[in-house]
Amino acid sequence: MILSQTAVYALRATLCLAGHGPAARVRVDDIAEQLSVPRNYLSKILHALARAGVLTSSRGPGGGFQLARPARELMLSEVVEQFDELPEESGCLLGRAVCSDRDPCAAHHRWKDVSLSVKEFFRETSIGDLSPDGAALFTPIEHTGTPED
Amino acid sequence: MILSQTAVYALRATLCLAGHGPAARVRVDDIAEQLSVPRNYLSKILHALARAGVLTSSRGPGGGFQLARPARELMLSEVVEQFDELPEESGCLLGRAVCSDRDPCAAHHRWKDVSLSVKEFFRETSIGDLSPDGAALFTPIEHTGTPED
DNA sequence: TCTAATTATCATGACGATATGATGATCTAT
DNA sequence: ATAGATCATCATATCGTCATGATAATTAGA
Structure with a gap:
């Protein structure tokens, strides 16, 4: 897997929040349940994101x-x-400390473009881009008083 | 890093072997020293490759x-x-068990192409492609009897 | 057959990522 | 102030990766 379990949890939790509407405030317990993710572990992750x-x-x-x-x-x-x-630019496929156009490892020239496309995917894709349907993002859902979801 | 330390060692060791010529037989100790990699650990890795x-x-x-x-x-x-x-096709960025065009996760459509380019890099690049200079690969170096390298 | 060279494998440990349970800190409402 | 709700944090456990050291198994050559 490309991402660590922790990063996957973070992404899913953020997507989950986005799915609740633009200004939704959601409890850790709810997110943890919806994602089937350990509560305290998720708490630490969300805290880091905060x-x-x-x-x-x-x-x-x-x-x-x-x-x-x-x-x-x-x-x-x-x-x-x-x-x-x-x-990163410095992130060498073969683990070298320095790996650049000037001082490339054996894989550098062929790996560069692939590596760049991965980086750009994460840099240029927004949480909004991945939200199931944009509708929920623009519909302010206010069900603060409905415990029965 | 994209690859585990173990996989990086494996790649570097294989590249090292390729660098010694097409039919070179090299001892673990020599490879370990040239790569600055733990000997016994490398031994296990090479054994797995064998x-x-x-x-x-x-x-x-x-x-x-x-x-x-x-x-x-x-x-x-x-x-x-x-x-x-x-x-893989089944390798979901968000960690889902199943993630396909039919049953995609939130990231599937945007991630697919990037993921594919990573996979194809590894599938379509050969050890020979990465060997420092092709020359050594086509020059049958027969120095079986020359311990002084 | 004996010895040295060399790979194969086992037992163990260090470490970080992942995860759990208990407790502390802070906020809202009364 | 008090109580309850909720996030924040700590101590600990588990597991896989990475790594080391010791020993076994196999082979070439004398």
């Missing part, structure tokens, strides 16, 4: 997590980079 | 490892797949 400015959190009754910005402005790279290292 | 038909091994004096086929016919995927799982 520190990174991807989400905001609020405690106490009515609290939870929400997107810090509109889904269309949140890039996958912002989520993933908190946990995994994306392929 | 089981997989990428290399052949022979024990005793004069023994060592050599490429099972010409470098141009050994694909990177053959080496890497023994240790890492390459992105």
Whole structure:
């Protein structure tokens, strides 16, 4: 798998939040249940995303997590980079410390374009791009008072 | 990093063998030293490559490892797949068990092409393609009796 | 057959990623 | 202030990867 389990959880949780509408605030317990992900583990992940400015959190009754910005402005790279290292210029397929056009490893020239396309996928794709249907993103769903989902 | 440390060692060792000429037989100790890789660990890796038909091994004096086929016919995927799982059709970015055109995850359509380019890089690039200069690959170097390299 | 060379394999340990359970800190509503 | 809800954090457990050291098995050559 390209991404670590942790990064996958982070992506799915962020997508889950986006799916709840642009200003939805959702509790860790709800996200954990919807994603079938360990609660405390997810809590740590969401906290890291909040520190990174991807989400905001609020405690106490009515609290939870929400997107810090509109889904269309949140890039996958912002989520993933908190946990995994994306392929960088310096990220050599053969593990060399330095690997550049000037000082390339054996694989550098052939690998460069592929590596770049991976990096650009994460940099240029937004959470909004991946949300199941854009509709939910623009429909402010306010069911704060309906415990029966 | 895209590849595990083990897979990187495997690739570098195979490239190292290719660099010694088409029919070179090289000892684990020599490869380990040239690559600055733990000897016993490398031994296990090379053994796995031999089981997989990428290399052949022979024990005793004069023994060592050599490429099972010409470098141009050994694909990177053959080496890497023994240790890492390459992105498959079933390999979902979001970790879903099934993820296809019919039953796609949120990222499937946008991720597909990128994933495919990664897979094809490993499937369509040979060890020979990456050998520093093709010259060595076509120059039958027979220095079986010259211990001084 | 004996010895040295060399790969094959086993037992073990260090470490990080993943995960669980318990407790602390903070917020809202009363 | 108090209580309950909710996120924050800590201590710990588990597992796989990476790595080391010791020993076994096999082979070539004297």
